[in-house]
Amino acid sequence: xxxxxxxxxxxxxxxxxxxxxxxxxxxxxxxxxxxxxxxxxxxxxxxxxxxxxxxxxxxxxxxxxxxxxxx
Amino acid sequence: xxxxxxxxxxxxxxxxxxxxxxxxxxxxxxxxxxxxxxxxxxxxxxxxxxxxxxxxxxxxxxxxxxxxxxxxxxxxxxxxxxxxxxxxxxxxxxxxxxxxxxxxxxxxxxxxxxxxxxxxxxxxxxxxxxxxxxxxxxxxxxxxxxxxxxxxxxxxxxxxxxxxxxxxxxxxxxxxxxxxxxxxxxxxxxxxxxxxxxxxxxxxxxxxxxxxxxxxxxxxxxxxxxxxxxxxxxxxxxxxxxxxxxxxxxxxxxxxxxxxxxxxxxxxxxxxxxxxxxxxxxxxxxxxxxxxxxxxxxxxxxxxxxxxxxxxxxxxxxxxxxxxxxxxxxxxxxxxxxxxxxxxxxxxxxxxxxxxxxxxxxxxxxxxxxxxxxxxxxxxxxxxxxxxxxxxxxxxxxxxxxxxxxxxxxxxxxxxxxx
Numbered sequence: 468x469x470x471x472x473x474x475x476x477x478x479x480x481x482x483x484x485x486x487x488x489x490x491x492x493x494x495x496x497x498x499x500x501x502x503x504x505x506x507x508x509x510x511x512x513x514x515x516x517x518x519x520x521x522x523x524x525x526x527x528x529x530x531x532x533x534x535x536x537x538x
Numbered sequence: 539x540x541x542x543x544x545x546x547x548x549x550x551x552x553x554x555x556x557x558x559x560x561x562x563x564x565x566x567x568x569x570x571x572x573x574x575x576x577x578x579x580x581x582x583x584x585x586x587x588x589x590x591x592x593x594x595x596x597x598x599x600x601x602x603x604x605x606x607x608x609x610x611x612x613x614x615x616x617x618x619x620x621x622x623x624x625x626x627x628x629x630x631x632x633x634x635x636x637x638x639x640x641x642x643x644x645x646x647x648x649x650x651x652x653x654x655x656x657x658x659x660x661x662x663x664x665x666x667x668x669x670x671x672x673x674x675x676x677x678x679x680x681x682x683x684x685x686x687x688x689x690x691x692x693x694x695x696x697x698x699x700x701x702x703x704x705x706x707x708x709x710x711x712x713x714x715x716x717x718x719x720x721x722x723x724x725x726x727x728x729x730x731x732x733x734x735x736x737x738x739x740x741x742x743x744x745x746x747x748x749x750x751x752x753x754x755x756x757x758x759x760x761x762x763x764x765x766x767x768x769x770x771x772x773x774x775x776x777x778x779x780x781x782x783x784x785x786x787x788x789x790x791x792x793x794x795x796x797x798x799x800x801x802x803x804x805x806x807x808x809x810x811x812x813x814x815x816x817x818x819x820x821x822x823x824x825x826x827x828x829x830x831x832x833x834x835x836x837x838x839x840x841x842x843x844x845x846x847x848x849x850x851x852x853x854x855x856x857x858x859x860x861x862x863x864x865x866x867x868x869x870x871x872x873x874x875x876x877x878x879x880x881x882x883x884x885x886x887x888x889x890x891x892x893x894x895x896x897x898x899x900x901x902x903x904x905x906x907x908x909x910x911x912x913x914x915x916x917x918x919x920x921x922x923x924x925x926x927x928x929x930x931x932x933x934x935x936x937x938x939x940x941x942x943x944x945x946x947x948x949x950x951x952x953x954x955x956x957x
Contacts, residue, residue, distance in 0.1 A: 481642075481652075485907040488651050511826075512656075518826045519910055521902060523892055 549722025602861025699762020
């Protein structure tokens with residue numbers, strides 16, 4: 468699966484980190500880093516993280532959709 | 539006889555099951571001054587603006603005394619007697635930031651891998667399964683007492699290191715304290731006045747109980763977060779005994795009261811919306827966005843009461859004078875049609891659902907990830923396993939408290955529990 472986090476929206480609430488620390492990580496108080504292509508086995512965890520984001524900055528498989536749309 | 543404002547009507551116990559028509563009336567004046575000088579904010583945009591406004595304090599001590607009613611001064615005086623330091627909901631930066639960071643490390647784990655709450659998922663699943671298994675031979679259940687309450691109280695007690703055997707005692711103290719708190723026109727009623735001293739006593743007992751537990755852990759380290767905080771190495775700074783005590787009280791209280799209401803309201807709401815219930819049965823993965831919608835639809839914290847203006851604030855054509863109390867009504871913002879299309883409809887797949895169920899800004903719910911895991915597991919398994927659930931009483935009886943709004947019982951007839 469593929470994820471994109473809009474880092475301009477991210478405000479460092481860290482909800483994704485608490486629900487899926489294998490994929491999302493905060494360095495310092497606000498700088499988020501993440502694994503953009505997590506294993507499909509982590510799909511539920513990633514979905515939970517995306518749903519929990521207070522600013523809805525996490526997009527799942529959107530790039531694939533966009534590519535399909537453009538094709 | 540002066541007519542009551544929409545806010546005062548929304549707070550009346552008779553309207554606890556459905557305050558929403560009064561919220562709709564309230565939103566006609568986004569920032570509404572009440573007769574006691576409180577400014578009640580009910581529209582999404584204004585709530586969010588004030589949640590991020592540095593001119594708003596959350597420290598209850600900064601509310602100007604002149605604007606408080608007799609009942610509130612009474613309550614303020616009793617707080618002096620009980621003398622609790624500010625906790626992370628009732629403090630401002632920089633103390634707030636320091637204390638919350640420290641608590642985050644103890645609650646979630648180290649910053650590079652905060653795994654402690656997500657690691658609890660199997661345990662949450664076991665507790666949920668056990669509660670449903672225990673109902674196998676029943677034809678009628680109380681969703682509140684038998685399902686919604688035991689799960690969060692079991693988990694938060696374990697996380698904190700509060701012995702579960704003491705649950706009947708601290709549950710009773712918390713209930714008594716909550717029932718004595720009233721922000722509406724019924725605060726002056728004889729019934730409420732007669733409960734005030736009991737409520738204070740409940741807080742005192744709870745405080746003594748936690749203080750003794752912290753003392754015990756100071757002498758002999760034990761399991762859980764409270765013991766770990768007592769023995770904190772201080773590398774991120776110090777938390778005084780008094781502040782630790784206040785925050786321990788907060789975690790024990792908020793760690794179960796709010797989640798109970800969310801689970802009970804979620805089951806109640808789904809049983810009132812058979813189409814949504816069917817959809818969730820067919821597509822169990824919808825529990826993840828579904829819980830977000832349930833948080834929006836019936837917020838466990840309807841409003842918050844400790845904020846005030848540290849300077850004059852002009853917003854939505856209203857001037858909030860310095861020192862005035864500000865109530866942000868999350869339950870109303872979540873039903874604001876300017877922000878949410880068809881806000882009174884339940885849509886488990888609602889797009890762009892930036893609800894206020896956990897607030898926003900620096901006081902965003904500390905335990906939100908735990909609550910989400912608990913409610914997703916509990917409601918998901920209830921929907922999957924409980925056969926033919928039917929509401930017995932609708933609307934159900936509600937608890938008295940206006941902030942932590944939730945049903946006292948939700949009786950449901952069932953045909954059985956699937957494996």
